[in-house]
Amino acid sequence: QVQLVESGGALVQPGQTLRLSCTASGFDFSGSGLCWFRQAPGKEREWVAFISGIDTTTNYADSVKGRFAISRDNAKNTVYLQLNDLKPDDTAVYYCNRGLYSSGRYIPVYGTWGQGTQVTVSS
Numbered sequence: 001q002v003q004l005v006e007s008g009g010a011l012v013q014p015g016q017t018l019r020l021s022c023t024a025s026g027f028d029f030s031g032s033g034l035c036w037f038r039q040a041p042g043k044e045r046e047w048v049a050f051i052s053g054i055d056t057t058t059n060y061a062d063s064v065k066g067r068f069a070i071s072r073d074n075a076k077n078t079v080y081l082q083l084n085d086l087k088p089d090d091t092a093v094y095y096c097n098r099g100l101y102s103s104g105r106y107i108p109v110y111g112t113w114g115q116g117t118q119v120t121v122s123s
Contacts, residue, residue: 035099
């Protein structure tokens with residue numbers, strides 16, 4: 001059974017930083033590509049970042065490129081998302097999932113999501 005547990009969200013001011021964590025189980029973590037997604041109030045869930053399972057290649061949505069950094073620790077079955085220079089538009093619930101690239105976009109592999117972690121950026 002796949003389990004995804006996100007943590008690390010908080011209320012922060014613009015320009016501050018956060019580090020999100022997601023601990024996963026129930027699948028081949030070290031061999032899997034992993035994604036972070038986010039969902040803002042009233043909006044659809046959107047892809048944010050990807051890290052491959054083989055060579056840790058990363059890719060980012062244009063809206064976060066240069067500010068966010070995804071990384072992984074296979075020994076801990078954990079994927080991280082470092083959020084720098086946060087902006088009010090980054091306010092959302094952040095989720096992780098196993099991910100793959102299909103038809104020109106990153107999509108989640110599993111239909112079941114964790115509870116997510118709330119990031120609120122406000123002055």
